[in-house]
Amino acid sequence: MSGSITLEQVCNRLKKQDNILILAHQNPDGDTLGSCFALLYALQSMGKHARVECSDPFPLRYQFMFPDYVPEQFTEQYIVAADIADTQLFGKNSEKYIDKVDLCIDHHPSNTFYATETYLVADAAATAEVMMDVIDGLGVSLNLAMATCIYTGISTDTGCFRFSNTTAKTHRAASRVIGLGVDNAEINREMFGRKTQSRIAIEREVYNTMEYHCDNKCAVICMTQEMLQKAGADDSELEGVSAIPCQIEGVEVGVTLREKEGGYKISLRTSRYIDASEICAQFGGGGHARASGCFIKDTLESAKQKVLAVVKKAFAAAQL
Known part of the structure; x- marks a missing residue:
């Protein structure tokens, strides 16, 4: 049974361990990778052996955080999961670690506490924000590499500071790492201002699937494997x-x-009136109040109708 631990306990665990494996979730995004590599750099600065693994390849758009990364080869003695709320997010190539995670560091309220110990800060905007506190607790001075990772995680998980999860602490964290020399303008341009031709193609396909429900207060889009193949997107x-x-x-x-x-x-x-996590929880999923996910084993039309039925009930309860 997993237990919640404090920041001080997290740091004490990491100080005592070596040969540390850090896991990112499948289909890695800026927060899981930023958190993982910020911790990796911190541990390496302490003279420890560490590496980052993910079930899926690291996307090219995030390579600027780890341009020269070559994973160390060792037998892991301690396993940390960063930004992984549920074992369903490990991915096929990381399933072998599901029952072996010693510590999970996360910010998702829906965390299932699958790890032996969990450090969860549910009101943090991103796990990268939490990881900065961990690095401080380890007594490590933030360098530019760590700061770049932390900024990327925070920026991507807040939609460039537009989402409701952004707090005053989030802005203070961003200000601190920018002060260390992070090129925030270039990172935000790469994350939010540029798209590949295949991304534009899949967006075109997606817009063609748009449906409106609940008096136009609910919009639905779909992405099939056929559409992805046609667009050449991954x-x-x-x-x-x-x-x-x-x-x-x-x-x-x-x-x-x-x-x-x-x-x-x-x-x-x-929006602020409907809790996304409550809806997704009815299908075994979860996440945040404004952004959540789940998986439904069914056909497209049947899965759509199941979700819409719950959404309609949520609108009725909110009297919208």
Whole structure:
């Protein structure tokens, strides 16, 4: 049974350990990779052996955080999961570690406490924000490499500081790392201002699937494997697609259904009136109040109707 531990306990554990394996979640994003590599650099500065692993390849767009990374080869003695709320997020190539995680560092309220010990800061905007506190607790001075990772994690998980999870502490953390020389303008340009041609192609396909429900207060988009193949897009290019429905004026709930093996991954984005995590929890998923996900083993149309039925109940309860 997992137990919650304090920041001081987290740091004491890490100080005593060596040969540390740090795990990122499947389909890695800026927060999981930023958190993992910030911790990696901190541990290495302490003279410890550490490496980062992920079930999926690291996307090219994040290579600036680890341009010369060559993983150390050793038999892991301690395993840390960063930004992984549930074992379903490990991915096939990391499933062998599911029952071996010693410590999970996370910010998702839906964390299932699968690790032996968990350090969860549910009101943090990103796990990278939490990781900065961990690095401070280790007595390590932040360098530019760590700061770049932390900024990237925070910026990507807050939608460049636009999402409601952004707090005063989030801005203070960003200010601190920018003060260390982080090129925030270039990072934000890469993360939010540039798109590949295949990303534009998949967006075109997605817009053609748009449906409106609940008096136009709910927008639904779909992504099938056929659409991805037609666009020539891969997983690394899909970050942020699920935000498209809620960019539409008047939409309070945005639903994205993406075809995966055996069913559909559901991504939910909501306004302040609807709790996305409560909706996804009814399908065994979770996340945050404004952004959550789940998986439904069903056909596209059936999965869509199941989600919409719960969304309609949420609108009724909120009297919207």
